Amino acid sequence: MKKIITSIIIYNSLILGAVIMCFPFYYMIITSLKESAYIFTIPPQLVPDPATLKNYVSVWIEADFKLYFWNSVKITVPAVLLNVFLSSLTAYGFARFKFPGKELWFSILIATLAVPGLLLTIPQFDMVRRVKFLMDNPLTIMLTSGIGSVAFNAFFLRGFFEGIPVELEEAAELDGCNAFKTFWKVAMPMARPALATLVILSFMGVWDDYFWPSLILRERSQWTLPIGILGFRAQHSVQWHLLFAGTMIAILPVLVIYVVFQKYFVKTVAEGGLKL
Amino acid sequence: MKRTTRRKFAGFLFVLPGMMAYLVWTIYPILNGFYMSLFKWNLNPKIPNDFIGLENYIELFQDSQFYVALVNTIKYAIITVPFQMVLGLLVALLLNKGMKGQTLFRLLFYLPVITSWVVVSVLFQYLFATRGGIVNFILKDVFHLIKTDIKWLAQTSTAMIPIYVLGIWKGIGWTMLIFLAGLQSIPKQLYEAARIDGANSWKLFTKVTAPLLRPTFVFQLVMLTIGGFNVFLSVFIMTGGGPRNSTHVLNTYMFKEAFEYFHFGYGAAIAVVFFLMVFTISQLQRRFLKREPY
Structure with a gap:
């Protein structure tokens, strides 16, 4: 009882x-x-x-959320692929090879994890604005988001690569695979759970990013969803029904990805203590 | 080529692209941030910048607006961190009883964590609207706790409250998940042994659970404090630093100086002070709290 x-x-x-x-x-x-x-x-x-459902139709077509949505997709997908590829290469190099200065480099990588993004933004912006081609160019955001947070990702993935039994890779090498082929055909498929987590983290990071893209993409035609949402709010301050139709459009892809990969994600967050 | 030499070379090639990107896009900007803080940085890149030594810092420490932002940032961390931890722990303890539907509850509590700051900040602005906002409706018409609508975000005395509430609400899912992992790593035998010795639930919590969760507490305290100091978008979106500049935090103040007034050198000085503070606090917390749990 x-x-x-x-x-x-x-x-x-x-x-x-x-x-x-x-x-x-x-x-x-x-x-x-x-x-x-x-x-x-x-x-x-x-x-x-x-x-x-009128509000959804209305923001999608009249308020240009269709444009913002595709702008976001065009930046996020390549950026996530680049980010995951670059991070795995780096992490695998640290996990499986010995080269001079390896541990020193890795400890520098870890030491800069605590540096707040704020300290980086002003100098980064100062770098970008000097090159006219990079301003108002979605390619800039794609690249900078793609190479951003490599330090954290490499730190996070290294352990996973080290946890894979090395014998498989040695066997592949004996069969005549070169180092890259071994990495691509043997190690990467084995690290799938960790890579799935990285895809989610990276996707949310790029998709939801407001601050940095808003500094670079000043032209309306280049805006991504977060910039579009705040831009819409600034223009039509009390049209909450429309604004929330817009935010729902921004949330849905994240939600879908999260629910699909939930299994991997929750586990790795809990084990690794990832902070979002 | 010998195998070891070849592998050394291959390893180097593997890390090369990542490390290059890291040098250009992280290390160089960090160093440049310190460097820029010593200049009156010019908006026009063609004009050389004036070296002014520590003047930005001297000005900063006499800037009353900076102190407002600093105090607000510290208050934000002091208020939101304990609430996130206590509530997260509470949910984790309830979920850890092994009831059915754990996965669903975990997902529901975790939803705010995975939703972007832009969306939830706009949302909370609507919930805390003065006229017709649901929070005022609940307080006034449902519970009759207040007589007139509170102007949450429009008056200095209450403007930070919705920002605190948002920070706590968005953080509980994360602390819950980390506490849950910590709780699940405690061996069941310890509880059984303690129970045989006649310990009640409260004793079990204070003598077994709490001491064994100590590393989890420390980890969360450090991470949440750093996260709290980094508060930005919620303030930027909900109040924009107003009313009358009363809700600025370090990040929004830096943004205003650097990207509205284009005082890049001054903004960089704020960033450097901010960085040193966060770094010191996290080191202190680690040192004072990270003793062996036994």
């Missing part, structure tokens, strides 16, 4: 907690389905009536 009561209390507290945590999202979703007359009613509508 006592056990049942305890578990009822636990369940109820968990449900209460989950409701509080998720309510803002619920409220965002229903607001995105409301007509403009219903966004500030008292009492607030908790179920949209009438519910409409």
Whole structure:
């Protein structure tokens, strides 16, 4: 009896907690389905009536979210691929080879992990603005996001590569594979769980990035979703129903990727203590 | 070529692209950040910059706006870090009882963590709207705790509160996950042994769980404090530093100086002071707290 009561209390507290945590999202979703007359009613509508998908159509087409969405995709996909490839190369080099100065380099890599992004932004911006070609160019964001956080990723992936039994790679080498082929055909497939986690982290990092792209991509036609969201808010400050249709469009891809890779992700975050 | 020489060379080639990118895009900017802070940096790249030594720093330490930002940043960390840890621990303890539906609850609590700062900041601005905001509605019309709507983000006395609430709400999922991993690594036999010795639940928590979670506590404290000092987008989006510059934090103040007024040298000086502070605090926390748990 006592056990049942305890578990009822636990369940109820968990449900209460989950409701509080998720309510803002619920409220965002229903607001995105409301007509403009219903966004500030008292009492607030908790179920949209009438519910409409008009807002989504309207931000997608009239408010240019279609453009921002594809701009974001065009930057994020290559940047994530570059980021994962470059980070795995570096991590594999540190994990499997001996070369002069290796541990020194690695410790410098780790030491700079704590440097706040803020310290980097001003000098980085000063570098970019000197080259006219790089300003207002999505290629810049693609490249800088692609090579950014290599230090952290290499640190994170090195352990995974070291955990793979080395015998397989030695066998591949005996069969005549060169080092790159061994890496590409043997080590990379084995590291798939870690790579999946890295893809999510890297995707969220690039997709959600606002600050850096907003400094470089000043032309509206180049804007990514986060810039578009804040740009829209600045122009139409109280059109919350439209704004939230826009934010939902920005959230969905992240949510899909997260749910698909949840299994790998939760495990690696918990084990490695990744901080997002 | 001998195999070892060949492998040395191959290893070097593997790390070369990553390290080059890292040198150009991280090491060089760090050094340049320190360097720039000693100049009156010119907006026009063609005009040479004036070397002014430590003048940016001297000005900074006499700048009352800087102190406001500094105090706000420290307050943000002091307020949000303990709440995130206590609430995260509470959820983790409940989830650790091994009930059904753990995965679902974990996902629900983790949702705010994976949602971007831009989206949640805009969202909280709407929740805390003065007229017709749901928070005011709940406080006024549901619970009758207040008589008139609170102007949350529009008055200096309350403007930081929604920012704190957002920071805590967004962080609980992460602390929960890390605590959960810590809890699951504690051997079950320890609890059984303690129970045989007659320990009650509270004793179990204070004598077994808490001491064994010590490394997790330290890790979270360091990470969350650094994260707290880095607070930026929530303030930037929800208040923009206002009303009357009362909610600026170090990051937003740096942004304003560097990218609105184009005082790059001054902004770099803020960044350097900020970096030294975060670095010192994380080192101190490590030193004072990272003793062996036994």
